[in-house]
Amino acid sequence: MSVQLNETHNPALRSWVNSANSSDTDFPIQNLPFGVFRRAGSHEQFRIGVAIGDQILDIHLAQQAGIFAEVTNSALANALAASSLNALMNLGNGVSSQVRLALSKALREGASAQEKLVGALIAQVEAEYALPAQIGDYTDFYTSIYHATSVGKLFRPDNPLLPNYKWVPIGYHGRSSSIGVSGQQFRRPIGQTMPPNAATPSFGPAKRMDYECEVGIFIGQGNALGDAISIDQAEHHVFGLCLLNDWSARDVQGWEYQPLGPFLAKNFASTISPWVVTIEALAPYRKAWQRDAADPQPLAYLEHADLRTSGAFDIQLEVLLQTEKMRQDDLSAQRLSLSNFSHSYWTVSQMVTHHTVNGCNLQAGDFLGSGTQSGPLPEEAGSLLELTEGGKKPIVFSNGEQRVFIEDGDSIIMRGWAQKDGAPRIGFGEVEGRLLPARSF
Amino acid sequence: MSVQLNETHNPALRSWVNSANSSDTDFPIQNLPFGVFRRAGSHEQFRIGVAIGDQILDIHLAQQAGIFAEVTNSALANALAASSLNALMNLGNGVSSQVRLALSKALREGASAQEKLVGALIAQVEAEYALPAQIGDYTDFYTSIYHATSVGKLFRPDNPLLPNYKWVPIGYHGRSSSIGVSGQQFRRPIGQTMPPNAATPSFGPAKRMDYECEVGIFIGQGNALGDAISIDQAEHHVFGLCLLNDWSARDVQGWEYQPLGPFLAKNFASTISPWVVTIEALAPYRKAWQRDAADPQPLAYLEHADLRTSGAFDIQLEVLLQTEKMRQDDLSAQRLSLSNFSHSYWTVSQMVTHHTVNGCNLQAGDFLGSGTQSGPLPEEAGSLLELTEGGKKPIVFSNGEQRVFIEDGDSIIMRGWAQKDGAPRIGFGEVEGRLLPARSF
Numbered sequence: 001m002s003v004q005l006n007e008t009h010n011p012a013l014r015s016w017v018n019s020a021n022s023s024d025t026d027f028p029i030q031n032l033p034f035g036v037f038r039r040a041g042s043h044e045q046f047r048i049g050v051a052i053g054d055q056i057l058d059i060h061l062a063q064q065a066g067i068f069a070e071v072t073n074s075a076l077a078n079a080l081a082a083s084s085l086n087a088l089m090n091l092g093n094g095v096s097s098q099v100r101l102a103l104s105k106a107l108r109e110g111a112s113a114q115e116k117l118v119g120a121l122i123a124q125v126e127a128e129y130a131l132p133a134q135i136g137d138y139t140d141f142y143t144s145i146y147h148a149t150s151v152g153k154l155f156r157p158d159n160p161l162l163p164n165y166k167w168v169p170i171g172y173h174g175r176s177s178s179i180g181v182s183g184q185q186f187r188r189p190i191g192q193t194m195p196p197n198a199a200t201p202s203f204g205p206a207k208r209m210d211y212e213c214e215v216g217i218f219i220g221q222g223n224a225l226g227d228a229i230s231i232d233q234a235e236h237h238v239f240g241l242c243l244l245n246d247w248s249a250r251d252v253q254g255w256e257y258q259p260l261g262p263f264l265a266k267n268f269a270s271t272i273s274p275w276v277v278t279i280e281a282l283a284p285y286r287k288a289w290q291r292d293a294a295d296p297q298p299l300a301y302l303e304h305a306d307l308r309t310s311g312a313f314d315i316q317l318e319v320l321l322q323t324e325k326m327r328q329d330d331l332s333a334q335r336l337s338l339s340n341f342s343h344s345y346w347t348v349s350q351m352v353t354h355h356t357v358n359g360c361n362l363q364a365g366d367f368l369g370s371g372t373q374s375g376p377l378p379e380e381a382g383s384l385l386e387l388t389e390g391g392k393k394p395i396v397f398s399n400g401e402q403r404v405f406i407e408d409g410d411s412i413i414m415r416g417w418a419q420k421d422g423a424p425r426i427g428f429g430e431v432e433g434r435l436l437p438a439r440s441f
Numbered sequence: 442m443s444v445q446l447n448e449t450h451n452p453a454l455r456s457w458v459n460s461a462n463s464s465d466t467d468f469p470i471q472n473l474p475f476g477v478f479r480r481a482g483s484h485e486q487f488r489i490g491v492a493i494g495d496q497i498l499d500i501h502l503a504q505q506a507g508i509f510a511e512v513t514n515s516a517l518a519n520a521l522a523a524s525s526l527n528a529l530m531n532l533g534n535g536v537s538s539q540v541r542l543a544l545s546k547a548l549r550e551g552a553s554a555q556e557k558l559v560g561a562l563i564a565q566v567e568a569e570y571a572l573p574a575q576i577g578d579y580t581d582f583y584t585s586i587y588h589a590t591s592v593g594k595l596f597r598p599d600n601p602l603l604p605n606y607k608w609v610p611i612g613y614h615g616r617s618s619s620i621g622v623s624g625q626q627f628r629r630p631i632g633q634t635m636p637p638n639a640a641t642p643s644f645g646p647a648k649r650m651d652y653e654c655e656v657g658i659f660i661g662q663g664n665a666l667g668d669a670i671s672i673d674q675a676e677h678h679v680f681g682l683c684l685l686n687d688w689s690a691r692d693v694q695g696w697e698y699q700p701l702g703p704f705l706a707k708n709f710a711s712t713i714s715p716w717v718v719t720i721e722a723l724a725p726y727r728k729a730w731q732r733d734a735a736d737p738q739p740l741a742y743l744e745h746a747d748l749r750t751s752g753a754f755d756i757q758l759e760v761l762l763q764t765e766k767m768r769q770d771d772l773s774a775q776r777l778s779l780s781n782f783s784h785s786y787w788t789v790s791q792m793v794t795h796h797t798v799n800g801c802n803l804q805a806g807d808f809l810g811s812g813t814q815s816g817p818l819p820e821e822a823g824s825l826l827e828l829t830e831g832g833k834k835p836i837v838f839s840n841g842e843q844r845v846f847i848e849d850g851d852s853i854i855m856r857g858w859a860q861k862d863g864a865p866r867i868g869f870g871e872v873e874g875r876l877l878p879a880r881s882f
Binding site: 136137139140142152155156162163164167168170171172173174175176177178180186187189190191192194200201203206225226227228249252255256257258259260261262263264267268269296299300301354355357358359360361362363366439441 | 577578580581583593596597603604605608609611612613614615616617618619621627628630631632633635641642644647666667668669690693696697698699700701702703704705708709710737740741742795796798799800801802803804807880882
């Protein structure tokens with residue numbers, strides 16, 4: 001599919017929600033990401049909302065106010081009144097695009113709906129979030145060649161980048177049940193590790209705790225078992241993107257991962273940001289995707305002309321760490337890295353098409369991780385394993401604290417945004433998660 | 442937990458459903474496996490049933506007939522009226538044991554409930570099945586050391602059994618969406634492979650199609666994220682067992698599986714048997730589980746006194762193949778192998794405990810595969826890859842046909858049963874699945 005701009009992308013649009021017109025908001029009227037929220041601390045049913053400035057528009061209330069009158073049918077009415085995005089995702093991107101247009105019209109300066117909608121707003125600081133969708137299956141890819149190479153060097157010094165990497169968008173299945181939304185806190189995992197030069201494994205809390213900075217991909221309309229999604233149709237099946245922290249216990253991983261891949265090193269927790277930015281909202285930030293001329297070109301099923309002009313996404317990805325002491329001293333989180341999703345060796349379309357080429361069925365609400373997004377420069381690495389060269393080179397913070405891996409009480413914060421002159425900033429908000437001490441054992 | 446027999450195991454029990462008293466039925470009154478069914482070809486809601494002889498007792502109708510009056514509360518009443526087993530599984534094995542006892546009493550010869558229940562029976566030949574539960578997450582283990590060694594030899598001749606095998610119950614996450622119930626038919630998957638001595642990968646239908654004979658494990662009550670399930674509690678969290686065919690495309694697997702494990706080689710289809718045999722029903726068939734004295738003993742979290750007396754299950758596992766020609770010629774399926782689940786190097790309890798030791802949360806209806814159950818003898822191998830020594834030694838059938846891998850139109854049938862003198866046969870029924878030709882591409 002080729003990327004097209006429509007009236008929702010108009011940079012001149014302003015909203016009657018004032019905070020949405022600020023140049024540094026993640027959520028201007030051109031963004032309109034979807035999420036699932038309720039009043040913090042309440043026992044209300046979770047419901048669907050859209051972020052606008054520092055507010056959330058309650059979509060069910062907006063529906064009751066009549067703003068979707070032009071697009072509504074009973075399937076959509078039910079989807080908009082649901083407590084997760086699965087049903088809306090399942091209706092396909094054509095429908096969510098219509099919903100987005102109706103929201104854009106209703107939230108514009110001068111919109112007649114303003115009066116009816118004021119009561120449908122809730123401040124983001126007063127909200128809490130649930131996962132945007134019930135995630136049936138979660139697949140994690142491995143699309144950064146810089147990450148694959150530098151991690152490969154640490155796990156297999158003589159064989160860092162395997163021969164399949166430039167042909168196959170490598171992916172593997174992950175754990176759905178332990179995916180949580182930003183704010184997730186979890187205990188340091190306990191498990192088996194094999195210390196260097198030891199004869200028998202050790203058992204206890206993992207020592208090499210790490211994060212992985214990834215882009216998360218929510219599937220919209222799926223495919224039937226046995227059908228494949230062609231590369232030119234792939235983005236029609238992607239509802240939108242968010243941020244993903246794929247927490248990792250490196251010492252557990254090193255001991256368990258052969259021959260069937262990581263398991264307990266990854267499935268104790270994964271944390272995602274609450275807002276799903278639609279593929280449509282990101283249209284101004286599409287970028288040419290081009291391989292090194294020296295690299296093999298993708299096989300035909302993974303190749304499409306549009307990939308060469310607009311296959312990539314120009315999304316900045318920032319990782320920060322805040323220790324318990326920083327929180328106590330009111331010091332803000334410190335940056336660990338800044339990279340960009342456009343460095344990805346494989347595109348979102350290629351992930352979707354490869355995943356289904358064998359007939360595997362994707363379902364609305366399924367979730368893909370991009371894999372750790374490390375860029376070509378050392379300071380663009382998306383994990384501590386890479387930034388500290390396997391735990392050998394500590395990161396020293398401005399308050400004198402230092403880290404090689406994550407310590408108990410540390411928070412990891414990831415932010416993502418797309419920004420350029422002449423177009424509004426399309427932000428992802430943030431995903432924050434915190435490591436708690438291991439349980440007693 | 443130690444294994445205890447109760448009145449439902451009494452070998453002298455007979456049912457007023459005559460077919461349940463036959464010595465070769467899989468489903469005597471001492472079994473009572475749970476499944477989800479409806480009248481074949483109908484659009485009825487699927488509902489929960491229990492297999493008895495060649496019949497199914499509709500549990501919702503049985504409830505209306507009052508046979509659970511002694512054990513019912515509103516949560517159980519809802520669970521028994523549901524269209525999947527998740528809610529019953531979530532109530533824990535104490536509750537499903539009470540349900541089983543009530544069923545045993547109502548189905549016995551002379552039971553006063555007989556008259557009320559006759560109308561709640563449907564013949565199995567008139568039924569079709571759904572998955573017993575909505576499967577949130579599916580994890581596949583690798584518990585046969587014979588399989589791991591012989592497959593390891595084919596994929597890694599110089600390094601067949603990796604050093605972690607005898608310490609870690611190796612497992613990895615699988616795909617839930619493509620799990621189907623017996624009768625599943627699916628197209629030969631298409632994908633990338635790297636032919637021997639080729640410089641670039643090929644693309645097309647997989648050529649080395651295989652099955653894997655596994656035991657499937659349905660989780661009952663789960664655990665909260667961050668909690669672990671101790672080895673002595675593990676079986677309280679297992680609802681029951683079934684049969685699993687983990688279809689595999691070996692040529693896809695060989696090219697894609699490093700470093701993150703099998704993906705498209707496995708996720709196009711997996712087929713399970715419709716009936717879930719409870720852990721309780723298998724009590725007479727528990728067996729001592731003992732490692733070779735020369736092998737390392739499991740770490741403490743995986744070790745428990747009961748494992749030494751009753752950790753294993755004495756379940757026969759048979760695999761058969763029926764070609765299209767055999768079907769046309771009315772020739773019955775031909776046996777490929779016969780093995781036993783008691784050869785497993787790791788127990789069901791060890792799988793559950795290992796899976797949660799890091800705090801990973803299991804949920805009711807989650808599904809574990811045991812991994813291919815190959816025994817020590819060549820004819821006990823649970824896959825064609827092993828039986829044909831990597832496709833080099835064809836299997837010749839009585840009608841002259843031969844196979845190294847599965848061909849289009851072939852059905853694979855797996856059966857499982859536990860049997861010994863003085864105890865009734867506890868059968869699993871069968872799981873059948875068929876490979877269709879690849880889609881055009």
